[in-house]
Amino acid sequence: MSENSMVTVGRRTNAVAGYRFQKKLGAAIKLAVLSILLVLFLAPFLMVLINSFKPDAEIILDPLRLPTSLRFQNFTVAFEKMHFLNALYNSFIITVASVVFIALFSSMCAYALVRRKSRGHTAIYLAMVASMIVPFQAIMIPLLKIYGSIGMLNSAWSLVYMYIGFGTSFAVFMYHGFIKGISLELEEAATIDGCSTIEVFFLIVLPLLQSTTMTVIILDVLWIWNDFLLPSLVLLAPLKRTLPLSTFYFYGTYTVNYGLLLAGLVMTIIPVVVFYLFSQRYIISGITAGSIK
Amino acid sequence: MRTDKRRWEQTKNALLFMGPSLLIFSTVMVLPFLFGILLSFTDWNGLSATFSFIGFGNYSEVFHDKVFWSSFVLTLKYVLCTVTLTNIIAFSLAYLLTGNLRGRNFLKAGFFTPNLIGGIILGFVWQFVFSRVLTTMGKSLGWSLFATSWLSDPDKAFWAMVIVTVWQYSGYMMVIYIAGLMSIPKELIEAAEIEGASSFTRVRKIVLPFLVPSIIVCVFLTVQRGFMVYDINLALTSGGPFRSTALISMNVYQTAFLSQRYGPGQAEAFFLFLVVAAISLTQVYLGKKQEIEL
Numbered sequence: 001m002s003e004n005s006m007v008t009v010g011r012r013t014n015a016v017a018g019y020r021f022q023k024k025l026g027a028a029i030k031l032a033v034l035s036i037l038l039v040l041f042l043a044p045f046l047m048v049l050i051n052s053f054k055p056d057a058e059i060i061l062d063p064l065r066l067p068t069s070l071r072f073q074n075f076t077v078a079f080e081k082m083h084f085l086n087a088l089y090n091s092f093i094i095t096v097a098s099v100v101f102i103a104l105f106s107s108m109c110a111y112a113l114v115r116r117k118s119r120g121h122t123a124i125y126l127a128m129v130a131s132m133i134v135p136f137q138a139i140m141i142p143l144l145k146i147y148g149s150i151g152m153l154n155s156a157w158s159l160v161y162m163y164i165g166f167g168t169s170f171a172v173f174m175y176h177g178f179i180k181g182i183s184l185e186l187e188e189a190a191t192i193d194g195c196s197t198i199e200v201f202f203l204i205v206l207p208l209l210q211s212t213t214m215t216v217i218i219l220d221v222l223w224i225w226n227d228f229l230l231p232s233l234v235l236l237a238p239l240k241r242t243l244p245l246s247t248f249y250f251y252g253t254y255t256v257n258y259g260l261l262l263a264g265l266v267m268t269i270i271p272v273v274v275f276y277l278f279s280q281r282y283i284i285s286g287i288t289a290g291s292i293k
Numbered sequence: 294m295r296t297d298k299r300r301w302e303q304t305k306n307a308l309l310f311m312g313p314s315l316l317i318f319s320t321v322m323v324l325p326f327l328f329g330i331l332l333s334f335t336d337w338n339g340l341s342a343t344f345s346f347i348g349f350g351n352y353s354e355v356f357h358d359k360v361f362w363s364s365f366v367l368t369l370k371y372v373l374c375t376v377t378l379t380n381i382i383a384f385s386l387a388y389l390l391t392g393n394l395r396g397r398n399f400l401k402a403g404f405f406t407p408n409l410i411g412g413i414i415l416g417f418v419w420q421f422v423f424s425r426v427l428t429t430m431g432k433s434l435g436w437s438l439f440a441t442s443w444l445s446d447p448d449k450a451f452w453a454m455v456i457v458t459v460w461q462y463s464g465y466m467m468v469i470y471i472a473g474l475m476s477i478p479k480e481l482i483e484a485a486e487i488e489g490a491s492s493f494t495r496v497r498k499i500v501l502p503f504l505v506p507s508i509i510v511c512v513f514l515t516v517q518r519g520f521m522v523y524d525i526n527l528a529l530t531s532g533g534p535f536r537s538t539a540l541i542s543m544n545v546y547q548t549a550f551l552s553q554r555y556g557p558g559q560a561e562a563f564f565l566f567l568v569v570a571a572i573s574l575t576q577v578y579l580g581k582k583q584e585i586e587l
Contacts, residue, residue: 044418047422106314108314109311124315135517165321172314226411247417273406
């Protein structure tokens, strides 16, 4: 190898190294910018957390200062005044029951709609898709009128019933899209082996729908757990309130007690964060799958 | 006999599989929707058992209602601002977050966090930030912008609503944009890079055309949520100060449930439905056209 070509090779590696360095530097800057942005992004939660440990006077004096001592008094008082456990329990029951029934009924309905084609079925499907753009506000007044007149308000189960109704169209839409892509062979084989339609659905089809079920569950849990307007219209008795409702009324009652209010907020946020830590991956992919449709 | 039995079997299965969904869907969505249209043509006051038809009376009342129009115009302004800002920020975050970046998943999860929490809670969190944290900062740093609470100034309160909304939904739309960005073939961008296309050209000529489906979804979602926002509005400003931030959903709620004017309230709600439907359909139609042209 001549000396000349050695130099060229050397230069080339230098250029490559320079390019790599530039890329790395670019990535480092990007990471730094994004990290700072994230801290700013989450700062409101941080502020609430810090101040939830302070007495009111300290919060009003300087909300930016760290608490002088870890004091849980705000939490214990708020816990009691908000009827926290009660609200958490209500939220939990309502969310779980609604989501389970939405997934079950909608998957069955979508299956029937896909596998038995007829003009009526197409019409039903189209009506459901069209209903997805109807804002809740256009439904709420007559909904209250109808269910109020038959005495079906102020009960968690009426609320669950309504959530199933509002959740059906999106879930059917999601399942419909997925079931269309499943080949008939397995089902036909199972029918020949003597399985009834119900057995075919529960033993063969439903397990295949797992990813769609996951998406439906995640989107509906986020919606129902956090929903405010519908439960505020349906659930009237204080002890029937869900978490967002009890937080709202708690705020209305203790407007000046910042410490209590902030502790209440921290407590309502904690269950969600814990849930998120365990299911973060599924949530992100569920959102993606739910939006691509 | 045989076919009779089969037909019975089929009907039974259809009832079993579709019955629950159809029953609940029609009693919770379809029936109230139709009844709502009917209601908007009556003088029902929410209490009396009887009501009579008054034709377009409610609609003409709503169309002459200055309070309604101002809240409608405000909502349009709010939707325009939040949709634009949310999508720009979400896209920028997504663009920065694709590629080989350490801690990518952590950052992604972090920016998504506000979407896990209900609007009521987020509204209260920001109410504290605007009225306590920022005012203290403004005073101690001498920034006049934050010296008084944004929530007590009619103009700034509107922007406070916009900021909180954009803050919440950016992370959500970011997730959708990231999925869109991942679907662009890497070779294409690399080829453009080698050919010497600037990063701006790369975004404009390759990334954006590929992202059209994601953009359609994100704009659709942000428009819908913008028109229907209620929780954040209620918790952050409750429509104040002086009704300066009462968006259309809140207006419907107040007309119907607080002033007990159910007919006009329903007419407002139905008007909202028509606007949302018209915008959504136009947008989906235009988006589809764009997609085909590619």
